[in-house]
Amino acid sequence: MKTFEATVLTPAGMDSLLQLQRSNLVQHISSQTAKTQGFLTFEYSRDILERMMRDMAQPVITAGETLIGYALATSAAAAAEIELMRPLAEMAEILTLNGSRVSQLRHYFMGQICVREGWRGQGxxxxxxxxxxxxxxxxxxxxxxxxxxDNLRSQAAHARVGFQKIHTHMDGGKEWDVVAWDWRS
Incomplete structure (x- = not known):
């Protein structure tokens, strides 16, 4: 399997990221693709990305000039300001992770992860x-x-990396799992 090195998103790469995001939103892919390849639920704007980038680096992977994957990091401060992230940020304050209240831990939020079609399953x-x-x-x-x-591919991939489920809730008639990766041990 090929080894991939991540870099950090620059302002010049934002259009490529937004294009990759749009092409993987659940409303833009077939139900079969969503079921077998996973999907994105939320669409982030350029303004939101810029806000996220002010606090944290945004890991990306490119192949030549093509952005082939990204994983958005969101500080707690940014999450509190971003309407899409605010409910998760508020919920996290009352959740526990391996016996510790999340509010007492140094934590941040994963905004979204996406790998370009044709590059999936390669690490x-x-x-x-x-x-x-x-x-x-x-x-x-x-x-x-x-x-x-219902995003089974994403659920399995997150568990493989080391995430564990810490909460399940309903939002807008849809079931969501809150997962965390504990780096303390």
Missing amino acids: LFDALYAAHKTLFSATYDCIITEIAA
């Missing part, structure tokens, strides 16, 4: 999360995100 997902751990584990105790319960 990019793991490489993007390895970049998160390299970039942020000295500053943070854990990373938290939520995944649609």
